[in-house]
Amino acid sequence: MDKPRFRAALLHPRYWLTWLLFAFWFLLAQLPYRWQLGLGRGFGRLMLRLATSRRTIAERNLAQCFPELGKDDRADLLRRNFESNGIAIMETGMAWFRSARWLHKRFTFEGLEAVRALQAEGQGVLLMAMHFTTLELGAAMMGMSITLDGMYRPHKNPVYDYMQRKGRERHTGGGTVYQRKDVRGVLRALQRGRAVWYAPDQDYGIKQGVFAPFFGVPAATVTGTSRFARVGRAKVVPYLVTRLDDCSGYRLKVYEPIEQIPSGDELQDAILVNQFIEARIREAPEQYMWVHRRFKTRPEGAENVYEGVRKKKKKRKRVEK
Template sequence: MERPRFRAAFLHPRFWPLWLGLAVLWLITLLPYPVLLRLGRALGWLMLRVAGSRRHIVRRNLELCFPALPVAERKRLLRENFASTGIAFFEMATSWWWPASRLRKLAHIEGLEHLRQAQADGQGVILMALHFTTLEIGAALLGQVHTIDGMYREHKNPLFDFVQRQGRERHNLDATAIEREDVRAMLKVLRAGRAIWYAPDQDYGRKQSLFVPLFGVTAATVTATTKFARLGRARVLPFTQERLADGSGYRLVIHPPLADFPGESEEADCLRINQWIEQAVSRLPEQYLWAHRRFKTRPEGEPKLY
């Protein structure tokens, strides 16, 4: 896709409310990082009380994935998850607008040698990530030290789409934004030895998925990771990130490439990926994006879970 360009149409009065909101958000990002964390938690507290449908989805997901947890612990996770989501709003803004030097101080990156080794070997990389609430700032921090291409879905509001893409791509001056449905472009990029951020942990429907267990619940799981790795001749490197509890920033970990992947079947690969997802999410459940209806698509004859 071409680089985002400013258009005179963005000055139309219908965009003025969004311009005002963006200006206020930019001013807020000038505050110290600890203050932004506190503001994010306050925003999460407000969201918890007004976002009834999303609150129900988060609560239901926690019930399905952690049935053995005491009710009180699941309630605590619910509160902390909304706090993390509120913080993510300001993390998004800082990743777009903070000076690179200021942003870089928050990064604690491990395993970068796995990316560089693949690049040296001329192999593409599927950077297999997850939808943690920290995904926006995590991608920005990693993008400062290594070019990452990304799957992209255009936002309905053209001004917001412009601001979002400009904010994201400033960390990767030679990065490529690939339409989510453009498989041919993704394979081309992988075969050219580049790295692509890709997350296989959401429900994309029955057509492109297999049903395998996730946290003991049958889940529609995309088979694209296997197809991309095989056809793109790429390595799959799991990638995780976390917001550090001491307020010092973020720990980003690029894990070693999955051995013998793709495996003997797409089903075995999907199960292996879901088992990795379980481990990563169980370690930081409060920072995961539980507001997605992960178990929306059901096998024939099974009742809806939401």
């Protein structure tokens, strides 16, 4: 993709509120770190009260994935998860607006040398991320640590899209950002020995996936992991950023490659991916993005997990000149 380019159309009055929100976000990101965590928790508690649809989605997801928990324990996990989502808003501001030096102070690293060694050998790396609430901050830190390409879905608001790309690409170290549909571009990058950021743990429908168990529930799981590994001749290397319990910062951990992928069986590969992600979630369940409709696509005859939850209306795209 081309680099994000500022256009005069972005100054149209309908986008002034968006610019003001970004200015406010920038100012919040300059606050002391622990203040930002406290504000984030406050935002999260407010979201828990006001974002009723998201709250219901998270409640249904937790009920599906943790049926062994009692009502009070799930309610406590839900509260901590929304606090984590609120902190993620602040962490996104950190990732987009704070310096690399400021961010590095708050990170410890584990396993980065293995990725660098693979890249030095010219080996393509499919860097498998997971939708934890630290996702944005983790991608920024990984982009500052290795040469990294990314995958990207445009935002509907062109000002938000511009600022989001600016914020993300300042940490890619000159890497390329591919639109999510640009499969050929990603495959070529992997074949050239690049590391490409990729997150396979959302429901993109069954046309490009299979039903594989996730916490024992059939979940539409993309088969792109198998395809990228096989055609791109890449190693599947998971990594995760978790927030430390003492609020002192973060741990970025790169795991051993999942050598069994590709196995030649896309369902088996999807099962392995889901098993790995599930294991990481169980280590810090409050930090996963439970507000997404992970079980949106259902097997024939299965109940709708999100029955009665209001869906967002699709907006028409504006054509900017």
